[in-house]
Amino acid sequence: MVTVLFLPEGTSVRVAAGTTILEAARAAGITIDSPCNGAVVCGKCAVTLPPQDLERVVEKGAHQLSPEERGRGQVLACAAEVHGDIAVLVAEGQSLRDLKIASQGESATVQLAPHITKEYMPERGVTRVYGGGYLLSEEDGDTAKESFGVVVDIGTTTLVVSLVDLAKGSELAAASALNPQSRHAQDVLSRIKIGSEPRGLEKLRSGVIGEINRLIDQVASAAEIGRNRVYEVIFSGNTCMLHLAAGVDPASLGKYPYLSTLACAAWIPAAGTGIDIAPEGLIYLPPIISGYIGADITAGLQAVRLHESEETVLFVDIGTNGEMALCRNGKIWATSTAAGPAFEGMNIRYGMRAGEGAIERCSVSADGSLELRTIAGTEAVGICGSGLMDIVAELVAHKVIGRNGKFVEPDHPALSPKLAERLVERDGRPVFLLTDNVWLSQKDVRQVQLAKGAIRAGVEFLLREAAVPASELKQVLIAGSFGFHLTAESLTTIGLLPAATAGRIRFVGNTAKSGGEAFLLNHEVRREMSELVEQVQVVELANCTDFDRVFVEALSF
Known part of the structure; x- marks a missing residue:
């Protein structure tokens, strides 16, 4: 056994010799972005080791890092097998803790008529809880006004939880986080593959349910209510995410005709999924349109x-x-x-989630000078999806990128001098410099x-x-x-x-x-x-x- 210490969190884990740093991180609950799920093809999971620890790892097929990066002690977490005690520095932003996640959306007004209702029985001193008119439970005392529900937007990348007062029809609190399944696979097809095996399905299910419970606890605490007063949860997500959260084998979604095996437009007991709300609480799975057009779109249409x-x-x-x-x-x-994951900043050389230091806006002035805006206003360390779209659009509009997607030559007559000087080569290939340390490559544009x-x-x-x-x-x-x-x-x-x-x-x-x-x-x-x-x-x-x-x-x- 060997010990892997993750910095700056200070979390350590004991693993078998030969375990990769990425596997050790997952065992320790440390999130390292790995869009290719350890296939050693995306180059996104680079971490830094002290010089004395480099000899204690053996890399397999790692070819995405430049000589300069290797000189700084960087290795790919998915390719570096640990054969001795080491310390690993996870770059700021790579742990994806402070994501910029939109939680608000337009909604048509609906009449207040929830599935969950309560009735106080003064002659007995108890409150009855009903689901669709059927008795779910009885509670001591008058709790008729204490009726709450939760909506969980289970995105491929993020989770958003909203706590709603069912008696008043108002949102009380909302919270968001990264979907922990991202530690194991970034895209839906990879998760279908993992979830098609019992152990993999349980790993993905338990991870997302644990994070949902944490977010429910967060919003309940913010609203100062007990979780036992939450009676219904709505799972709003794509069809695969619903399968995984409910613990249902998603294999049928990965092969033609891509059919769901999960009964939607239906309820399942919350206790059976591990969701920690009222003992008789329910989870409602909204109707889906098809195997790849899920409940999130049904909710959107509504x-x-x-x-x-x-x-x-x-x-x-x-x-x-x-x-x-x-x-x-x-x-x-x-x-x-x-x-694909490009809109999430993945498969992009300096792509990242929408966290601190990510370029989120770009504009080109009349004289060709570049104006960049980063999340939190800090120094640029990468590019998130919205920034990527802005950058490419501006470069297309100012003739830096042609209709075919290729960078023009720096001496192109339509190019302003300030933009031309940003077209340089890195590792023998053309790139467009955004800052001295962040650039857009031809592959990124593709x-x-x-x-x-x-x-x-x-x-x-x-x-x-x-x-x-x-x-x-x-x-x-x-x-x-x-x-x-x-x-x-x-x-x-x-x-x-x-x-x-x-x-x-x-x-x-x-x-x-x-x-x-x-x-x-x-x-x-x-x-x-x-x-x-x-x-x-x-x-x-x-x-x-x-x-x-x-x-x-x-x-x-």
């Missing part, structure tokens, strides 16, 4: 009341999975695209092209299926925690959305949470949305014969 719109409206939740719906004359089409091309292709097929020209769209609603931080200009400049949508784009925030609150506050909404999802026409992009052609066309800026 939040913006898309089906009631008299206009032609496009709803897009931008993230690792680009889920979208189009409404015209009361009819809805929906699809999902695999945009990742943005692939991500935005996937979403644009999904939009084009929805428009085609509905026989709607882009010019007919009266509104484009951008949902999601990531989408909330974007700018409309960047979306049309890079071509993620058609140019015809300029001036019609509105950001609606975290509708997975706000729509989930509507489920919590009005039981009729659940029936209504269950009926609606049965009418949605799912557009399966895998069955579209010319998808490749449309996707390639969508890559251009």
